[in-house]
Amino acid sequence: xxxxxxxxxxxxxxxxxxxxxxxxxxxxxxxxxxxxxxxxxxxxxxxxxxxxxxxxxxxxxxxxxxxxxxxxxxxxxxxxxxxxxxxxxxxxxxxxxxxxxxxxxxxxxxxxxxxxxxxxxxxxxxxxxxxxxxxxxxxxxxxxxxxxxxxxxxxxxxxxxxxxxxxxxxxxxxxxxxxxxxxxxxxxxxx
Numbered sequence: 001x002x003x004x005x006x007x008x009x010x011x012x013x014x015x016x017x018x019x020x021x022x023x024x025x026x027x028x029x030x031x032x033x034x035x036x037x038x039x040x041x042x043x044x045x046x047x048x049x050x051x052x053x054x055x056x057x058x059x060x061x062x063x064x065x066x067x068x069x070x071x072x073x074x075x076x077x078x079x080x081x082x083x084x085x086x087x088x089x090x091x092x093x094x095x096x097x098x099x100x101x102x103x104x105x106x107x108x109x110x111x112x113x114x115x116x117x118x119x120x121x122x123x124x125x126x127x128x129x130x131x132x133x134x135x136x137x138x139x140x141x142x143x144x145x146x147x148x149x150x151x152x153x154x155x156x157x158x159x160x161x162x163x164x165x166x167x168x169x170x171x172x173x174x175x176x177x178x179x180x181x182x183x184x185x186x187x188x189x190x191x
Contacts, residue, residue: 014190019068022060023075025079030079031052042167054097058176061101063183063190069101088145096134099171105128119177121154127169134165 004174011181030053033039041050053076061069073094104126108118138161148154154161184191 002138011158013065015068018064018190019060019071021084022056022063023072025056026053027079029056030076034083042160042164045157045164048161048164050171052171052175053093053142054100054168055095055175055179058101058104059179059183060103060173062176062180066101066105069105070098073098086145088147089142092134092137092141095137096130096165096168097172099133100126100130104173111121115161122169122179123173126173127166130169131162131165135162 029051035053039051042048042050057069057072057076060072076097077090080093084090085102103124107122107125110175135158139151142148142154143151161191
């Protein structure tokens with residue numbers, strides 16, 4: 001029988017190694033897609049771009065818990081902030097993905113999803129909370145940082161920002177669930 005102290009050390013090592021690996025994936029995805037021009041512009045607001053960075057963030061959360069999800073969100077913030085010193089883009093990405101992860105965490109109560117109904121509820125809540133948080137952030141911050149002249153100008157575009165966040169949030173959560181299921185089938189010890 002393995003002593004509990006060794007089990008704890010092993011579990012902690014897996015947490016840090018897995019979180020570091022998925023944080024590196026977030027960083028590489030960000031820079032690769034940016035340099036290669038592979039980020040997909042949202043046709044209605046082309047300055048908003050779809051990416052796949054949220055998938056490894058959700059995977060980190062599903063595999064290693066909320067702290068791992070937050071750490072990978074911080075990696076995204078830092079990665080984007082290296083390119084955009086105003087910190088606005090990095091902060092908005094962090095806020096969007098953190099809101100999604102935290103909402104999924106609340107629905108799942110920190111457990112691995114056990115039923116399809118729970119997964120669907122987690123996806124829906126993750127997307128709804130993301131949209132609500134980002135709508136508040138967009139209306140509050142974009143006029144202050146100078147992207148738009150007034151709050152009313154942002155409010156007029158709010159349905160488009162919401163649609164973007166619905167699509168991007170769905171990509172992140174569905175992709176995270178799909179990858180989680182694939183990883184767990186091949187490495188059940190991570191469950």
